Amino acid sequence: MSKSYNLEPLAYKPTPENSYPSEKSQQYDVSSPESIDVKLSDNNTTSGTPFRGMGKEELLQYSSKPFWRRLRMICISIILLGWLALIITVVALVLIYPKCKSPDSRTWWQNEVVYRIYVRSFKDSNGDGVGDLDGVTSKLDYIKDLGAGVISLSPTYEDDGSDGDFHLTNHMKIDSAIGGDQGLQTLITKAHEKGLKVLLDFIPTHTSDQSVWFKESEAAKLRNNSYRNFYVWTNTPTNWKSVYGGDAWNESSVRTGEYYLHHFLHNQPDLNLRSPQVKAKLNEILVHWLNQSVDGFYIRNSAYMFEDYDLRDEPKRSSGDGYNDYNHIYTKNLPEIYDMFARWRTTVDTQMNRVLMADPDPKSAVTEMMKYYGHFQRDGVHLPIRRRPFPSNCNGQCVGNYVNEWMNNLPSGRWPTWSFGDESVKRLASNHNESFIRAFAMLTMLLPGTPVLYYGDEINMMDVTANASLTSRKHPSRGLMQWDNTDNGGFSNSSSPWIAPSSDFRMNNVKNQSSKGDSLLSFFKNLTTLRREDSFRIGEYHSALVDNSIFSFVREFDGKKGYLVAINFAETAQKRDYTSSHSTIQTKASFDLTTGGSESFDADTDVDPSSLTLGPMQGVVVSWDYVAKEL
Structure with a gap:
């Protein structure tokens, strides 16, 4: 419903020239409110709302004045700056505030x-x-x-x-x-x-001397026989020694004047893994068992897979003539083994969720053992044991x-x-x-x-009385x-x-x-x-307090319980403060597991890691609820 307004005529003085002023000559003194008397007969009053009732053109005229333009710009700027500040704050919190970590994938x-x-x-x-x-x-x-x-x-x-x-x-x-x-x-x-x-x-290193492969190789008179180089043969034996004692070369009764290599027993001739035919056969063995649904392999005697191509004598380390009196730089841990690991890893990876383990030489340096995982950007075995x-x-x-x-x-x-x-x-x-x-x-x-x-x-179980050989x-x-x-x-x-x-x-x-x-x-x-708990299964590992008696560590994952594993390897009881060794360890923890021992722990009683006593050869696992990290 439209509103009706009753406008009274404006008061003015008639002029002699005209009884009524024309539209052009009609003027109002807007600087003097008393000169204008406008009354609206609407139910609402206009008191305190000076722009109400103005037409569009009049409002635009006022809004285009510098004061109002500046006011609008200031308001818009304040709003934009506020939004920008809010966005910056949110981004900063996302980047700076400690985040819950995604669990690593585990197979x-x-x-x-x-x-x-x-x-x-x-x-x-x-x-x-x-x-x-x-x-x-x-x-x-x-x-x-x-x-x-x-x-x-x-x-x-x-x-x-x-x-x-x-x-x-x-x-x-x-x-x-x-x-x-x-x-x-x-x-x-x-x-x-x-x-x-x-x-x-x-077992890629050797076979029995009763193997068909060896019998064919030993009987091979012609160099084009495919089995001739299945094993390591020479007519000029080196000073290499068998792991079990004695020379590592044994003269063939068939190939007169030729010797075959055996790192182990004389009736365990070493395969020649430099031979393409041998590599193909070994790969065929892996594929055969993978097709039988075997889930993986443990590569045995892996340090002995290759020997020096030129069959050079090994340097002595002491005056004796036993295996340990030589430095085995030409018969053990040769770099070619990593290439074979990479080849076999490729074969195993053709089928999902299979694994390769291997047994590094226990006397090797740990840095050498790490090469079993991969070398020169090529994957090796999954698990060196x-x-x-x-x-x-x-x-x-x-x-x-x-x-x-x-x-x-x-x-x-x-x-x-x-x-x-x-x-x-x-x-x-x-x-x-x-x-x-x-x-x-x-x-x-x-x-x-x-x-x-x-x-x-x-x-x-303990060792039994048996042939110690x-x-x-x-x-x-x-x-x-x-x-x-x-x-x-x-x-x-x-x-x-x-x-x-x-x-x-x-x-x-x-x-x-x-x-x-x-x-x-x-x-x-x-x-x-x-160990099936998430903190052990996918959690982070942090070394904690370690000294001559104690070895301890923390396992934790964001949003899950944190665990302290503390073990006393001394023959006497040891009391320690573990809270200073890692920032997340709480002073109030729950008991989870102990190895047993002289110090008793109660599942219903809180444990204080800041004053924790362990008996001789005793270990304990305690836990605390997840505490969110603050800025």
Whole structure:
């Protein structure tokens, strides 16, 4: 509805010339409000609103004056500056304020514990006294319940029947004595159904002298025979020594006047990995087992894959004539091994989620071991397995050096490993008491990296009395797995297993330890459960307090609990303030796990990391809720 206005005429004086002024001559003195008397007969008054009722042209006339233009510009500038300041503030907060980190991607071989099995000693399924693949299959639930996710099998290939593990005659067939190809396929199928992975050993360095390859090579008279250079031959032997003693060259009874190289036993001739034919055969072996759904390989004796092309004599380091009296610059750790790793990595990477492990020479410098991960911008193996190098009396600083020299040299984007043992070194329990084993287990299970556990270490198995020869299968570390207190520890119902059982199997076995909540076996299960927490699985690692007695570290991830792992490697109790060693450690923490020991911890009582006492050889894990970092 439109509004009506009643305008009274303006007062003015008539002039003699005109009774009424014309439009042009009509003037108002706008400087004098008294001269204008405008009344609006609307219901609203115009008091206090001087521009109300003006037409568009009049409003534009006023708004175009300098005062109003300046006022508008000032208001617009204030608004724009305010928006700009707000944007700058938001950007600054995004850039400066500590951000929650995205979790690094992890694959199965980074998340899982590797359980290393010496097949002949694990479980005999058919009563012949020899452990077999069906025996391993029967214990998959035990392995899974332990918390391991990867099974790494000792050499399982067809051999010549000698008393050794590396006398191979066929790399692409499983030895019938331990179950044959069908036994392996059953194991892989059942393991995969339970979410477990299976790795095979890969032995590229040598074969048995009964191998078809060697027989063909030895019989080759013509240089165009494809097998002639499958092995390393010479008619002028060097001063090279075998790892097991004696000369590394053996004269052929067929190729008269020629010698073949053997880094190990005389009936284990070395393959010539410089030969294109040998490289092709080895790659064919990998592809064969990958096609059988094997999840990866452990490359054995990897430091010995190549030798000097010119077969030069090695320099002496001492006056003797044994293996250790020479400097093995021409027969071990040659740079060509990294090229082979890169080739095999390419083959393995053609199929998703497969892994390569390898065993660097334990006497090599850590910086040399790091090359196993990759060299000259080429990928190497995923997991170099470093055997533990520390002495039996290793203290906190010693353990710290062991951890830090690996972590500090680790190439960007690579993943560490921590080994308990394998079939070629003495068992932990033969050199250390259970308190140290628990402390070492807590260390290696909760550090970032992949732990490699040797079967039986979880129940404190010790070396057995056996043939101590390094060339024999009956190595002391290969004792029968102790399942229960029945004859042969439940390994076999045979009256004569291939190796004698340990003397303590009646008391120390899986069955007995499973019934005790404080057993070493239960402790391992607690560790494998704890390491599944996000802070351990994908979290950051920070070294904390380290001294002659204590080694400690922090694992944390934004938005998740923080954990302090503190271990006392001394023979006396130690009290320390850990809060000053890392900024996120809180003075009020919760108890999570201990190795046991003289100092007791209560799950219902808060722990104060600023005044924390650990007993001799005792470790503890405490945690605190995530605290957001402030500016």
